[in-house]
Amino acid sequence: MSFLSTSPEINGERYKKHPIFEMLDDLISFYEDLSYNVTEAPISNINFGLDLDSHILSSLGGTLNSIKFLLLQGRINDAYSLLRKYDDGILTNLYIICYINRNYHPERLLSDNIGFQDLYVEKIMKWSRDIEKFPQSNKMIEYIKKYDSLSNLNDLIDFEGVYKRIRQRCNDNVHFNSLYFVMLNDNSLYLSNYRLKELDQFMSFLQHFFIFHFIYLFSLKEEYMSSSDYIDALECGLSPKEESLYWVAPYIQEIFDKYIKPNRMDLASYLMKHTCMKLK
Numbered sequence: 491m492s493f494l495s496t497s498p499e500i501n502g503e504r505y506k507k508h509p510i511f512e513m514l515d516d517l518i519s520f521y522e523d524l525s526y527n528v529t530e531a532p533i534s535n536i537n538f539g540l541d542l543d544s545h546i547l548s549s550l551g552g553t554l555n556s557i558k559f560l561l562l563q564g565r566i567n568d569a570y571s572l573l574r575k576y577d578d579g580i581l582t583n584l585y586i587i588c589y590i591n592r593n594y595h596p597e598r599l600l601s602d603n604i605g606f607q608d609l610y611v612e613k614i615m616k617w618s619r620d621i622e623k624f625p626q627s628n629k630m631i632e633y634i635k636k637y638d639s640l641s642n643l644n645d646l647i648d649f650e651g652v653y654k655r656i657r658q659r660c661n662d663n664v665h666f667n668s669l670y671f672v673m674l675n676d677n678s679l680y681l682s683n684y685r686l687k688e689l690d691q692f693m694s695f696l697q698h699f700f701i702f703h704f705i706y707l708f709s710l711k712e713e714y715m716s717s718s719d720y721i722d723a724l725e726c727g728l729s730p731k732e733e734s735l736y737w738v739a740p741y742i743q744e745i746f747d748k749y750i751k752p753n754r755m756d757l758a759s760y761l762m763k764h765t766c767m768k769l770k
Contacts, residue, residue, distance in 0.1 A: 493689030493741050494720045496564060496677050496678060497564065497677055497678055497679055497681070498561075498680070499564075499680050499682075500563075500564035500660070500677055500685065501679065504686060505564075505685065505686060505689070507560070508686065508693075509688045509693065510557050510561065510689050510692060510693040510696070511558060511561070511562070512557070513693060513696065513697070513749070514554055514555075514557065514558040514696075515558075516745065516748065516749070517551075517554050517659075517696075517700055517745075518551050518554050518555050518558070519741070520551075520741060520742075520745050521547050521548065521550050521554065522531065522548070522551050523545045523741045524547050524714065525543075525545075525547040525548035525551065526623055527714060527718075527739060528541070528543045528544050528547065528711075528714050529541050530545050530758070534745075542586055542614070542618070543583065543586075543711075543714075545580060545586070546579060546583045546586070547583070549579060550576060550579045550580070550703075553558075553572055553576045553579060554576065556572055557569045557572045557573065557576070557696075561689070561692070564677030564678060564685065565675050565677060566674040566675065566685065566688050566689075566692065567663050567666075567671050567672070567675035568675055569673040569692065570659070570660050570663030570664070570671075570674075570692070571660070571663060571664045571695060571697070573660050573692065573695060574660035574661065574663075574664060576655065576696075576699060577627075577657065577660070578627055580699060580702065580703040581627050581630045581631060581634070581697075582624060582630070583628040583703070583707065584630075584634050584684070584703075584706050584707065584710065585624060585625075585633060585634060586614060587707075587710045587711060588633060588634055588637045588710065589613065589614060589633070590614060591612065591613045591710070592637075593613075594611050601625050617633070627657075631649065634706070635649070639709065639710070640706065640709060640710075642760075643705065643706070643709055643757075643760060643764075646756055646757055646760060647702065652698065653698070653702070656698055656699070658696045659691075660695070660697070666687055674688060697749065697753060700749065701749065701750055701753060701757060702747075704745070704746075704750055705750070705754075705757045705760070705761055708742075708761060708765065709760075709761060709764065709765075710765075712765045712766060713767075715738045715739060715765070715767045715769065716735070716736075716737065716738070716739060716743050716767070717734070717737040717738060717739040718739070724726055733768075736766055736767050736768050737767075737768055738767050738768055738769050738770075742769075743769065743770065745767060746758065
């Protein structure tokens with residue numbers, strides 16, 4: 491039995507050292523840190539005893555880790571399929587936050603004959619128990635866009651242009667809409683510089699999705715940016731500095747400086763203007 495060998499193009503230094511791999515490492519670490527940080531957020535709303543955001547964020551990091559593995563193997567077409575899955579995960583995360591914020595009212599506990607069981611957001615609970623599915627991605631996008639506090643932010647995102655084209659390119663890869671997409675998954679083929687160009691494009695798409703998630707997530711949940719200083723002081727029996735409640739975790743500031751500000755300063759400025767957190 492014989493096996494086709496991997497194209498030398500994939501084993502070359504230009505491919506292995508493409509900046510997308512550094513970016514993937516950064517984003518994987520970001521999601522790992524954030525998935526832990528959201529459970530420690532000092533002013534976070536509860537999610538019915540389930541760390542929904544934490545689990546979803548950790549899963550997103552896992553998807554990026556799988557993307558990295560596939561790209562290193564030269565399976566670019568498969569990686570595009572996971573890139574679409576990554577965006578679906580982002581939409582799920584934002585949809586849940588918007589839905590809970592609209593429908594969860596803990597102040598009802600003050601009313602007569604109201605218990606914790608009555609505060610559960612039924613749709614989210616049914617989804618978590620595999621009883622009900624969420625809407626398709628296009629409907630989730632529309633739901634997120636209609637969230638009141640995001641109206642001005644929506645104007646800065648080209649949903650019908652760039653975002654839609656990126657989603658379509660991912661779908662083309664998922665459904666083998668051209669022989670070219672088939673060839674992108676055959677790592678025995680030598681495709682001249684096409685693979686390197688695909689890595690460039692893939693990186694720009696990933697960057698677009700990540701920036702979208704970063705800005706929308708922290709616009710909805712600014713407390714998720716919190717450093718651990720406030721909680722650390724309380725756990726040590728100390729009185730925390732009042733302003734420490736608004737300090738930003740270093741890893742978030744680093745990602746903000748490295749990927750958000752250089753690529754979408756308009757969105758960076760929006761977030762800094764509309765948060766109480768000390769994001770610089």
